[in-house]
Amino acid sequence: MKVRRTALGIATVVVLLAAWELSARLNKTVYVPPVTAIAATFVHEWFSAQFRDQALPSLLRMFAGYAIASTCGVAVGVVIGAYRPLYRLVDPVLQFLRAIPPTAIIPVGILLIGIGDTMKILVIAFGAFWPILVNSVDGARSVPQERLDTARIFGLSRSSTLLTVIFPSALPGVFAGLRTGLSIAFIMIVVSEMIGSTNGLGYYILQAQRTFAIPEMYGGIVLLAILGYCLNAGFVAVEHRILAWHHGQSARTV
Amino acid sequence: MNAGTRVLLDVSGLQKRYDSSGVVAIESITLDVKEREFVSIVGPSGCGKTTLLKTICGLLRPTAGSVTLDGKLVTTPPPEMVLVFQDYARSLFPWLTVAGNVRFPLKKKNLAGAESTRAVGAALAAVGLDRFAKQYPWQLSGGMQQRVAIARAVAFRPEILLLDEPFASVDALTRAELEDLTLRLRDEFGITMLLVTHDIDEAVYLSDRVFVLSPPPSVVVREFAIPLGGARDQEATRSDPRFLSLRNEIHHLIGRPLPAAEAVP
Numbered sequence: 280m281k282v283r284r285t286a287l288g289i290a291t292v293v294v295l296l297a298a299w300e301l302s303a304r305l306n307k308t309v310y311v312p313p314v315t316a317i318a319a320t321f322v323h324e325w326f327s328a329q330f331r332d333q334a335l336p337s338l339l340r341m342f343a344g345y346a347i348a349s350t351c352g353v354a355v356g357v358v359i360g361a362y363r364p365l366y367r368l369v370d371p372v373l374q375f376l377r378a379i380p381p382t383a384i385i386p387v388g389i390l391l392i393g394i395g396d397t398m399k400i401l402v403i404a405f406g407a408f409w410p411i412l413v414n415s416v417d418g419a420r421s422v423p424q425e426r427l428d429t430a431r432i433f434g435l436s437r438s439s440t441l442l443t444v445i446f447p448s449a450l451p452g453v454f455a456g457l458r459t460g461l462s463i464a465f466i467m468i469v470v471s472e473m474i475g476s477t478n479g480l481g482y483y484i485l486q487a488q489r490t491f492a493i494p495e496m497y498g499g500i501v502l503l504a505i506l507g508y509c510l511n512a513g514f515v516a517v518e519h520r521i522l523a524w525h526h527g528q529s530a531r532t533v
Numbered sequence: 534m535n536a537g538t539r540v541l542l543d544v545s546g547l548q549k550r551y552d553s554s555g556v557v558a559i560e561s562i563t564l565d566v567k568e569r570e571f572v573s574i575v576g577p578s579g580c581g582k583t584t585l586l587k588t589i590c591g592l593l594r595p596t597a598g599s600v601t602l603d604g605k606l607v608t609t610p611p612p613e614m615v616l617v618f619q620d621y622a623r624s625l626f627p628w629l630t631v632a633g634n635v636r637f638p639l640k641k642k643n644l645a646g647a648e649s650t651r652a653v654g655a656a657l658a659a660v661g662l663d664r665f666a667k668q669y670p671w672q673l674s675g676g677m678q679q680r681v682a683i684a685r686a687v688a689f690r691p692e693i694l695l696l697d698e699p700f701a702s703v704d705a706l707t708r709a710e711l712e713d714l715t716l717r718l719r720d721e722f723g724i725t726m727l728l729v730t731h732d733i734d735e736a737v738y739l740s741d742r743v744f745v746l747s748p749p750p751s752v753v754v755r756e757f758a759i760p761l762g763g764a765r766d767q768e769a770t771r772s773d774p775r776f777l778s779l780r781n782e783i784h785h786l787i788g789r790p791l792p793a794a795e796a797v798p
Contacts, residue, residue: 423620423623423624424623425618425620425623425624426623426624426626428587428592428616428618428624429618429624431592431609431610432590432592432610432614432615432616433610433615433637433638433641433689434610434612434638434641435638435641443637444626447626447628450628524627524628524669524671525627525628527669527671527672528627528669528671531671531672
């Protein structure tokens with residue numbers, strides 16, 4: 280069953296690529312080069328120093344921004360979710376701020392910080408922060424009352440209740456936020472590099488388009504797709520390890 | 534038989550009115566539990582039994598009256614008193630193994646590693662779960678999960694266990710097993726038991742004394758002594774004529790409760 284599904288998936292990809300190849304060769308337009316041309320360019324471009332010069336900076340900025348967003352988002356979110364008065368106080372503000380499309384903050388970043396790595400990292404962090412924060416808040420708020428009462432009955436202090444009861448209980452929500460945050464961080468890196476940068480994948484793709492290097496432009500997009508796919512797969516693997524108890528429990532009760 | 538004569542828990546004129554709604558869940562409840570006694574509280578559904586237990590153990594603040602344990606006023610949950618909830622799935626920690634759950638509260642007790650391992654082992658053996666130490670609670674049946682919650686409470690070595698309808702979410706056969714388990718734990722560990730239940734037969738079967746509550750705002754309608762001796766047996770005790778007459782009397786009382794105004798002492 281699983282083999283058949285995998286085979287079917289591969290077959291679909293092959294058919295789509297063949298259709299692209301065929302139509303590109305028949306139409307002979309420069310704007311949509313054949314798949315084989317893109318693939319050749321891709322190998323030539325990315326199995327070289329180009330990866331270090333363009334892809335690596337993007338990834339490093341993204342990880343830096345994402346790390347800041349994760350640390351702050353989870354810590355602040357769990358604390359807000361754990362203390363109801365604090366939640367009631369800040370929730371309206373959070374709901375308003377999270378509604379800002381994160382890309383809209385880039386001009387502000389350029390204005391205040393200038394064009395540089397710091398701006399990009401902070402803009403990525405800003406974008407990824409909100410979904411992580413909001414989901415961590417929800418996760419910490421959804422801890423069953425019995426579990427909190429149990430912590431009190433056994434004499435746990437507020438800080439150890441937060442760390443050893445509320446935080447693990449909130450993890451399913453935290454991970455939902457981290458996952459959304461990751462995809463937003465990925466979007467933010469491309470956009471921020473397109474607007475103000477001298478390297479990185481966003482810069483590369485825009486530059487390729489402006490200099491009419493069409494196969495290079497598509498090659499950059501393909502690389503982004505591959506990176507995004509790998510990041511998500513890696514994330515899911517980590518999540519499955521850490522949340523094994525949650526998935527096991529859900530599978531039981533559903 | 535088992536019960537001592539020293540009063541361990543003293544609940545006096547306890548009242549609980551909810552601040553937010555102004556609803557009086559508990560009007561005035563006075564009761565006492567002696568050392569190693571098994572006492573049950575029964576009442577119609579919605580008579581504030583859970584509120585009562587939470588107030589007794591210091592999770593909720595009473596609006597009037599007091600609770601003393603061993604002569605000390607209870608204002609926050611004291612380490613000598615542990616409450617076991619009906620909903621084990623919500624009170625257990627699903628990210629910890631069975632042993633991890635039982636060990637969890639012991640960290641507070643500053644036990645040495647070996648000592649706490651021994652306490653965990655003893656508690657799991659007492660509830661018959663020693664072979665399941667490395668499993669996760671959610672991998673076990675409902676009755677077994679409630680045993681984990683009970684083992685966790687017992688390992689903490691409280692003087693008194695408060696049980697909030699602990700067997701309400703399990704099947705009848707498991708229920709009988711768990712009932713006998715609590716009786717055994719009382720004898721083995723010398724833990725005093727205060728059980729809240731809506732099941733009159735269960736209350737009579739397990740208890741040395743039964744307090745019957747009125748519908749809210751709750752008061753104690755009557756106190757019953759259960760002179761069925763220390764050793765209880767699911768078949769023999771439940772067919773004992775004294776058991777039957779007591780349960781009928783309580784049924785009658787709950788079925789036609791006194792008006793609250795008349796029952797206020």
